Amino acid sequence: MSQPRYNKATIAIHWLTLLLMxxxxxxxxxxxxxxRGSEPRELMKTVHYMLGLSIFFLTFLRLAxxxxxxxxxxxxxxxxxxxxxxxxxxLAIYAFMIAMPLLGWLILSAEGKAIPFFGLELPALMSxxxxxxxxxxxxxxxxxTAGYALLGLxxxxxxxxxxxxxxxxxxxxxxxxx
Numbered sequence: 001m002s003q004p005r006y007n008k009a010t011i012a013i014h015w016l017t018l019l020l021m022x023x024x025x026x027x028x029x030x031x032x033x034x035x036r037g038s039e040p041r042e043l044m045k046t047v048h049y050m051l052g053l054s055i056f057f058l059t060f061l062r063l064a065x066x067x068x069x070x071x072x073x074x075x076x077x078x079x080x081x082x083x084x085x086x087x088x089x090x091l092a093i094y095a096f097m098i099a100m101p102l103l104g105w106l107i108l109s110a111e112g113k114a115i116p117f118f119g120l121e122l123p124a125l126m127s128x129x130x131x132x133x134x135x136x137x138x139x140x141x142x143x144x145t146a147g148y149a150l151l152g153l154x155x156x157x158x159x160x161x162x163x164x165x166x167x168x169x170x171x172x173x174x175x176x177x178x
Contacts, residue, residue: 003072005172010069013062014173017055017097021151024051046116049104053117056101059094072172078165089154096147103140107133 005011027048034041078086105125108115112128115121126132161169 003070004168005072005174007065007069010062010065010071011173011175013058013065015175017058017062020051020055020058024048024055025148027051049108049115050117052101052104053115053122055097056105059097063094072168074161074172075168078167086157089150089157092150093147093154096143096150099143100140100147103136103143107136107140110136 006014027044031041031044031048034044074083077083105115105122109124109126110129110133112124115124158170158173161167162171
């Protein structure tokens with residue numbers, strides 16, 4: 001029998017990533033409260049970039065933990081199709097957590113802007129190019145919409161498993177008990 005829960009580091013990174021995603025989303029939504037070019041609006045954008053890049057780097061740590069640590073089985077075991085669907089959704093979420101910050105980094109690079117990261121300036125990934133910047137922005141917005149829907153599906157599935165199926169899916173990632 002496997003352990004009943006994920007390890008503490010995996011659980012902490014999972015919930016930290018969720019909080020960062022909420023903050024990333026809020027900074028872009030709330031920036032419109034401020035005039036274009038104003039200091040508060042620019043601060044919101046900078047925080048958005050830095051938190052997005054934090055998710056990017058945390059995702060690689062998360063993947064390292066995922067493949068180096070045992071993970072708890074779902075009990076009772078779900079149907080094979082559910083297990084495969086869950087694996088596909090998790091893969092898509094990992095792709096989202098890598099693609100979104102990478103697209104943001106490419107947008108800033110293509111716009112010829114600095115890539116701020118908590119006092120550091122990350123290198124540009126490409127030379128300035130207005131057409132590429134516009135394309136990356138469109139893709140970034142499209143992927144954001146799909147990704148947030150995917151995260152909603154993930155949350156609904158966890159709640160469904162907890163309250164309807166009554167398996168240990170949600171309990172495995174719960175902060176309760178640590």
